[in-house]
Amino acid sequence: MLEINKIITLGNDEEYLVLANYEKNNENYYYIVEVNETKTDIKDNYKIVTARKENDKIFIDEITGKDKLKEILPGFLEIMK
C-alpha cells in the first residue's frame, strides 16, 4: 500500500520517508523515518507501521509493544542488508 522511497505527509504535517517493507503472515509492515523540513536529512524518529484503507483514505498505525517488535525487526534487518 505504501511505496518504498516515497515521502508521505500525515494529517499532522509530519513527513516520513518509507524505507522498507516487510511482509509477515499476510501483513505488510513498513519502516518509516521522519524527514526534516527541507527534506535534506532524516530526524531521529523511526517507526514501524502498518497501513490500512478506510473510505478511500489511507491510515498508518504504529507498531508498539516489545513482543511484536521482536517478531518483526529481524525481518527488516534481513531485507535491509
Added chain:
Amino acid sequence: MKMDINNKKAIENLYKVLRMNIYIKASSDMDESLKEFRKAAKQLDDIDQASYEKKFEEYIYTAITLEEEQKRLEEIINLIKKRLSLRDELVKDFENVTGLSLTEDLKALPSKEEVSKYEMRLDNIKEYLNSQKEIEATKKELIDLTRDLAREEDMKKIHEEKNERLESELLDAFKNAIKDKQYVDLSISEIDSELDKIADRVEETYNTKEVTTKCVKDLEKAGANADSALEYKGFVRDAELNYYNYKEQQFILSIYKLILDIQLTYPNNSLKRESIKKILEERKDLRKQLRIDDHDIFTSLTKLLEEQSKYIQAEKEVLENINRYNERIKYKENNLVKLESLNNRVEILSLLKEFNLIDTYDEEEIEPDYKVTTSISDKDEVSLKEDIDSSQIPVLTPIEIEDTITDNSSEVKEEVKYADNEIKQVIDVPPTMSISLATLKAQAVISKVNRILNADKDKKEEVPVKPQTKEEVKEESKEPKIEFDLAKPIKDDDKKEEQLPINNNITSDLKPQNIPLKTNPIPKETSSILLNNDIKQNDKAFWIPKELNIDLAGLQENLTNPKELNNLNFPGTLNTNNTSIPTGNENSSLKKEDFAFTPSNNATDLNINMAPIGPPFSFGQDYSIVGQPDGKPKSAINVVDVNSSKEA
C-alpha cells in the same frame, strides 16, 4: 586520523598478501585464505564507505544560491562516482582473483537512478545559469544595437533635412545655367507641353540632317566642284545645327522636368540624379558628334551632380546600416524569447521557486516536478494564480494511492481535515535527500534496537535462581548461570550510559536502562570472572564466585550499591585492582590465602593470561568449579555486551 590511515594501510597490505597467496595458491588452507581475503576486502570497503559517508555528510546542507547548489551537486556527484569506482575496482579484483562474487557481502551504494537525479538537477541548474548569462549578454547587445540604430536614425534625419537643400541647390544651378533661355520659369506641365511640341521638331530636323548629309556625300562622290562642295557642306552644317538646336531644347526641358520633381529621400533622389546624368551624357556625346564647341552651360551642373552623388551615397550607407541594425535587433530579440521560454520550463521554474528567485509561476504550463496526490485543498503546497480554475490543476500520480483518491478539486470548497495518522500526500524523494545514507542510519538504529530487545528477552527468559545449598551448587557446577537484572539501574561513578536514539518510538516501550555498558575500574572488593577466551588461552580452570550464582539477593544489593558493586569483567579487560576473590559475601569462608593469585600493584603486570596457580579444583566447597579435571573448560559462558560492536 593518522590511526585510520595506518589501519587502512595495514588492511591494504593484508589484502595484497592474501591476494598473492590465493593467486599463486601458496596457502595450505585455501578456504581459510579465501575467507580472510573476503574479510579483508570487506574491511577495505567498509573503510572506504565510512570515509565516503563522512565526506558526504559535509554536503548535506541547503544551499542559498543556485551557484552554491551547482557546486554542491558537482561535489556530491564526483564523490558518489569515485565511491562507485572504488567499489567496482575492488569487486572486479576480488572476482578476478577468486572467481567469486563479493557484492552480496557489501553495503548498498547509491543507485544509478539516484546519481542521475543529482545529475539532472545539476544539468537544470547549469542550463539555467548558462541561459541567464546568454540572456544578459543578449540584452546588453540589444542595448548597444538600439543605441547604434538610434544614431543612424538621427543621421537619416540629418540627411533628409539636407536633401531639401540639395534639391534647392540643384534647381538653382540649373536655372542659373539656362538663365538666358526662355524656359526658366516653366512648370512641369508646361514643360511636358513644350517637350511634345519639340519632339516633332527634333524628329524632323534629325531627318533633314540625315538626308542632307547623305545627299551631300553622294554629290561629293559624284564629283561636285569645290565651291559647290563647300556650299553643300554648309548645308549639312546648318542642318546639324538646326537639329542640335531643337535637341538642346529637348535636353534642357527633360533635365528641367527632372529637377523640378523634388525628391527628398533616398533612393528617389539618387535615381533622379542618375537620370539627369544620363541625359547630360547623351548631350555630351551629341555635342562631340556634331562638333559643338561653344560653352557648355551645364558644366557647373555636372560638377554639382557629382558632389551631391557622394553625399547621397553616404545617405545610402546610413539607410543600409539602419536595415542591418533592425535585422540584428530582431534576431537578438527572437533569441531572447527562445532563451526565456527555455527558462519557463517546469524544472527550471521549480528550481527558481525553491531558491526564492520567483514567487510563483503559471501552473497551466506546468507538469509537476513531484508527483502529488491530493484533493487540492492545501493551497500552500501549490502556487496558484488567482485566475486559474481549480479544475485546471494537475493532480495525480501512478502510485496506488491515486486510485483511491478522486479528484474533487473542482468541487472542494472547504478545507479538508485529516486525521493525524492519515496520509494526505505522497511525493517522490527530492534529490536533496540521500536515500542510501538514510537507509544506513535507519539500519544501524534498527540493528541496535533489535540487539537491545533480544538482550532484554534473553535476560527475562532466564529463571531467577534461588539461593542454593551446597549440594545444589555441586550438582550445577558444570553449567553455571550468570544473570543480572536489567530492571534496576546500576549506578557507578564512572559509568557511561548509552542512551537509545532520542524520540525513538520503536523503543518507546523499552525505557533506556541505566546499564553500565562499558567497563569501569573495578573497586577492590569485587569479583571477577575470567571468561571463555581466557580459559582457552590458558587452558586453565576458572571459578565463579558463589555470590553471583547463589545469592541473587546479595547481587541485587551489590548492583544498587556502587561501592560494593560486583562488576563483570568483559573479555580483554582486566580487573586491575583485583587481588582478591569476592568478599562481598560475609558468609564466605574463603580468604585470600586460599588463592594462589599473585597480587600486583601494577596494573600492567596483570595480563589476561594470568590464572590461579594453585590446585585447579579444590578451592573450597563453597565455590562452583567449571572445568574438567584436566583444567580444560567444559562449557563456555558468553556474555554479550549489547553495546559493543563485537560479541565477546
